Amino acid sequence: MSDLLARHRAVMPNWLALYYQDPIEIVSGKGNRVVDAAGKSYLDFFAGILTNMIGYDVAEVREAVERQLATGVVHTSTVYLLRGQIELAEKIARLSGIPDAKVFFTNSGTEANETALLLATYARKSDQVLAMRQSYHGRSFGAISVTSNRSWKNNSLSPLNVHFLHGADRHLTQFKGLSDAGYIAACVDDLRHVLATAVAGDVAALIAEPIQGVGGFTMAPDGLFAAYQEVLAAEGILFISDEVQTGWGRTGSAFFGIQNHGVTPDMMTFAKGLGNGFAVGGVVARGDLMDAPHAVGLATFGGNPIAMAAANATLDFVLSHDLQANAARTGAIILDGLRAAAPRFPIVGDVRGKGLMFAIELVDPETGAPAPALAARYMEETRSLGLLAGKGGLYGHAMRMAPPLTLTEDEAREGLAILVTALENIS
Template sequence: MSDLLARHRAVMPNWLSIYYDEPIEIVRGKGNRVVDAEGHTYLDFFAGILTNMIGYDVPEVREAVERQIATGVVHTSTVYLLRGQIELAEKIARLSGIENAKVFFTNSGTEANETALLLATYARRSDQVLAMRQSYHGRSFGALSVTSNRSWKNNSLSPLNVHFLHGADRHLPQFRGLSDAEYIEVCVEDLRHVLATAVSNDVAALIAEPIQGVGGFTMAPDGLFKAYKEVLDEEGILFISDEVQTGWGRTGSAFFGIQNHGMTPDMMTFAKGLGNGFAVGGVVARGDLMDGPHAIGLATFGGNPISMAAANATLDYVLDHDLQSRAAVTGKILIDGLREAKGRLPIVGDVRGKGLMFAVELVDPATGAPAPALAGRFMEETKKLGLLAGKGGLYGNALRMAPPLTLTEDEAREGLGIILSALETINEEAGK
């Protein structure tokens, strides 16, 4: 493995993040477990960054892909009719709840967000965009401009004029102790103040993640985005919900994350889990917004027949097996178990999440300050115990976990046991 790591470092960029002191190569997967090149088995609680949404080696997905490959047609492009693309778009348009919805497919969440920003700025004839503090929307030039996390921004240059809003930063001193209702009221008044002071007329859109992924699964209280949209609607400002991580029932309480706020956005972007590992992203938007641009457009690989076969099979599997309800049940086992243990673990500053999208924030037990080193220690300990997790957050101290939606109750309890064992070990070490 050291030879493979050396080869990686020789030809891959230094900024390409890779987990663990001794990185692993995953060579096999079945169900919700993977095996590395050394033969070690892991319960996967990060799912390829929320992308292997229904686990590994799923017969329905594998067989759908094999049927398409057997036709000999692995690519045609959008200049021809693509049956699988049309069928998937029909399903997503129906599920979105967006009026007269149309769908455009891309290769990734980054590209999907770029498309949504293009549609919004074109429709509103404005480069002014609102976004959320601590957000992350992708690694491209435009997507980075609406990203509010210094660790992920390479420069201050931007094709957009962006202003960032409060909504997922209740750890700040000015917001501590506020109830949900009080916090929503303060944030709404701040939005009104931004519109009165920081922008010109005709703001294009607000883009927001219902639960912030790279931000460490921080989230606005339910109802905030509905309150924001009521203000935005007064001026015709569009709302883009970035569902790249929160879509397809992962929160357990809603099929799309934004629905937890009791509202329907003008556009939603999606990617990651829809293809269960195959590259697919896209935008679902009001038909008038999608049809608006006057220039010719296409997607060479968007709507690819192989990706569409995988995505149709994945979405059908999620719906046929009611995985949203399963996420609610298994997520409750995990989140309740972690919250119950929090009181006896001084290194745990916060436990948060919805369904199978949850995070544990680690802090210095003496000062309460963010402790990214402890998060790194957790990653190594859970790897040793046979569980894969993720980390992130604004301060690098959030452990974020999002197992496949097919996680069983027994696997949830097994994973909880490993997480608690790791936390107890680290808590003991930190107290010495």
């Protein structure tokens, strides 16, 4: 492995993040487990950053891809009719709840967010965009401009004029102790104040993650975005929900994360889990917004036949197996167990989440300050115990986990035991 790591460092950029002091190569997977090159097996609680949404070696997905490969047509591009693309778009448009919805497919969440921002700024004839503090929307030029996390921003240059709102930062002094209703009221007051003071004329859109991914699964209280939407609608401002991590039933309580707020946005972006490892992303939006741009457009690889075969099979599997309900059941086992155990560990600052999307925030036991070093230790400990987890948070101090939606109740209990044991070992 040291040879492979040396080769990686010789040809890959230094900023390309690798987990663990001794990075691992995953060589096989089955169900909700993977095996590394040394033969060690892991229960996967991060799923390739929420992307292997229904686990590994899923027969329905594999067979759908093999059927498409057998036709000899791996790619045609969007200048031809693509049956699988149309079928998937019909499903997503129906599930979205967006009136007269249309869908455009891309290769990633970053591309999807760029597309949504283009549609919004075109429709509103404005470069002004609202986004949330602590957000992350991708690594491209425009997506970085609506990202509010210094660790992920290389410069201040931007094609957009962006203003950031409160909504997932209840740890700040001015919000501590507020009830959900009080916090929502304070955030809406802030939104009104931003519109009164910081912007000039029309604003194109608000883009927001219902649960912030890189932000460490921080989230606004249910109802905040509905309160925001009242203000936005009065101004004609569009609402884009970034569902790249929260879509397809992961929260357990709703099929798309924004539905937990009782909101139907103007657009939703999606990616990651829909292809169960195959590259697919996209935007579902009101038809008038999607149809509006006057220039010709296409996607060379977006909606390609292989990705569409995988995505159709994945979405059908999620729906036919009611994986949203499974996320609610198995997520409750883990979250309830972590919350019950947390008081024993002064290093746990917070346990939060919905469904199979949860996080443990690690803090200095004396001061309560974010403790990224403890998070790094916890990562190593969970790995040694046979579980893969992710890391995030504004200060890199939150362990964020999102197992495949196919997680069994026994696997949920197994993972919970590992997480608690790891806390015991580093406390």
